Amino acid sequence: MRIDKVRAFVLPVLVALLALTLSACAPDRSGQEGGAGDGGGGNANVVGNANGEGANGGNGAGGSGGAGNGQASGGNGASGDAGAGSGDDAAKPERLIVWSNDDAKHVAAVEQLAGAFTEETGITVEIVPVSGSEQVQKLALAAPAGNGPDLFYQPQDRLGDLVVQGLADPVELTAEEAAQYSEAALDAVRYEGETYGLPISIETYALYYNKALVGEPPAALEEAAQLPAELTDPGADRYAFLMVPDFYYAIPFILNYGGYIFGEQDGAYDPTDIGLRNEGTVEGMTAFADFVASTGIPPTMTIDVMDTLFLEGKAGMAVNGLWAMKPYAEALGDDLGTAAIPTVNGESAPSFVGVKSWFVSSYSEHPSWAKALALHMTGAEGSAVYYAQTGEIPAQPDAQQGIDDPLYGGFVDQIESGVPMPNIPEMSAVWAMDSAVDFIVQGEDPQEVLDETVQQIEEQIASSGR
């Protein structure tokens, strides 16, 4: 009995002591709470202060500090030395850190461009190659610890992840600066109404064709099935038209028949409004399944098999990305042609477009200078250098026009009708559509499959923790 009583007394005391100790251990930061209290806003303060030190006397509140900086650099001309422009309202840093993609060509391009920037401004640019797919993860740890870059590289479909984790800051672009980029590219790097990235290059897929087999690609994709029958003979591995039956490549059918991925409201995607089970999508997917069946595309087609067939001259046409151009051109030589994807349902085919961009880290101490560097690297001259080094299609329209390789023609045309891949984090759940496309191509009922898949996507989004 007595022991029980003692226990009953001791336990609460111990718990209280523990709680007291823990609260005593809490770091004292009474001064910092106001500043960081409101997430994005608190961060904007940091930007304002850094910019405001010279001109605004240190009281530039969030947005106005950023805007002032933007105008200043705009006024001095964005063309060659955007850096000098912002020199008026922010202390010039000694160096900027850039995380580039670890691809050798990419690093070479960034080195060349950063060298020119250093010559102009005297700011050393430290280039750290970090694999693009690992940058977000590393940034989330390195940036808060003070080891992050000022500028980093990501495709725009990761933008939602970046913003949700608070790793990238919006950039204020003047009208003049914004005019550097195509509207589509800027659209792709907008999230919830704000522009975040500075577009480097655009990638999408287009049509490759073998001129020896197909003189001219058909005007409409549906006509591909009516191409001369001798082109298609599965027994002899001959195919008139090949593409991988995936959600990524099937999107023109979905969009042109009236389907959509996310509804849009005031320029922002609405993840509660998924249009992948509506009539349009069902019609589009039915048409896609018909198309695959009538063209004789094997449902298990993979990129590797398609490449092999096209390289061996057994496929007349193939839908593939820019990355395939080099091997295709080497194998086919002058017989290789590219074109925009033929129309689907009477309209030009909207392919998925990805925009690789520079983003300014939320933890950069010199965001205006980081922006200046990014502007320098993605301007007309910078883009030309980037294209020459990497062979990627620049997001800068002038530099796009400057491409004289005829093989790029099909891709530049295709970008016109492309749609940016949604950049909200909910998009990761939408890739469940890959399975849906598989099922429908294998002959299952589109409406049923889509209902099921969309429900799955919605559940996935619901359980993602937002």
Place this chain on the structure above:
Amino acid sequence: MTEHNLSKVPTVPGAQTSHLKLSRSQLTQSESSQSESLPSQTSQSRSTEREPLQSGALPSPSSRAQSLQSQSSQSRPPSQPPPTPPRPGHRPGLAMALSIAFAGLGQLYNRSYIKGAVLIVLELAFIVTFADFIGLGLWGIATLGTIPRLDHSIFLLVYGLLSLMMLAVAAVIYVINVKDARRQAERIAAGWRRPGLRETVKQSYLASVPYLLSVPGFVLLLFVVVFPLLFAVSLAFTNYDLYHSPPRNLVDWVGFDNFVRLVTVPIWNQSFVKVLSWTLVWTVVSTSLQIALGLFLAVLVNDKRIRFKRLIRTILILPWAIPNFVTILIFSALFNDQFGAINRALLGGLNLPSIPWLTDPLYTKVALIGIQVWLGFPFLFALFTGVLQSISHDAYEAADVDGGSRWQKFRYITLPHVLFATAPLLIIQYTANFNNFNIIYLFNGGGPAVRGQTAGGTDILISWVYNLTFTTNNYNMAATISLIIGVIVIAFAWLQFRRTRSFREEREQG
């Protein structure tokens, strides 16, 4: 008769050493009852074991053990002066209380000035160096931060875990300190005479060498194995996903919510049960088959009548020589429904209909098991071949004399020998296949897709976890499932290891 004889064979070495074993166990008993893990104390019992060797006076082990057991005062090395009368005024309770109050005080009371000073300095240094960090860490792991952006929950969790680990190490040292103060006080009260400084240093050196040598490895183990493990386990009890990711947001403790969600939320539970059951089937079937094939081939090739043994062995080991992922990718191409050589050349050549290897879950499973058997048998073949060659011919000759059949010889001579020697490795084969991510991921990406579930038809737990983490950023759920995987593997391995004869043997001897 064979069985009876054979069951004894492995225990023969044990039997020969049995009397030695007995005395050793007596010794360890007396040691442990006296000193547990205390360095200074073990030094004494150790020195009694060694010094007689030098001085030439060699009492038998058992008598030494008895003397150790009976009274500690008699365990002094013979070189020490005769015992002094007991000092009942010296109070062990006080020494213990002082040591609890502050490490080293009890030792000062015991007049072990150097030891006491070292302990006091150690505790002071620990407090001065780590107090702030541990304070922050404890606060951090309890709250996981309170202000977004300023507090980074994951860093705080890491600090907290490191603090807990440091506190645990400190606590162990503290307990040793208290026990040491008490024991020494008891001995002083019983009339123990302190040896000279040189002697003490020598004794403590001898006692601490094994510990000192193993400390770096142990510390490394703490950071490389224990720390990540604790980190992963902690994540299973948080809401760490994309929308609760630092720096912008904080992570919170959610208790067992993730486990509850795993069994209640449809997208998790529908897939989880299916994935778990296929994982178990996959583990058992593929591993058992590869073991069976390895053993069959090893026995076959080991037969006296087989010629060109070396050549055959080399060929059979070849699949092992090619990197796994290369083999898997090649098989993936061979099994392609339309273009693969298996459907085309093999089945097509025999005028059989094509099999949807990559689009029908059942056939994909069959193909996966086949490939794993192909990949796994060479190692087992090599292993079993080695063991088979070490089995003495006498046993077989004796069996022949007794008219044992071929099957009996295999069942009662070969199999026990082979399994006895290889059981631990076989268990590792099972656990490795349980988590065999490579083959599942590379062969068909866990596919084909199955309607109504988030995992593919051939996803095992680990590849499913991979998808969760890398495509949907559900770190908390991934950690939860990993924890379950860990528990299953540990439970399985533990049960099996306990039943394994080779391990039991070791325990009995040790």
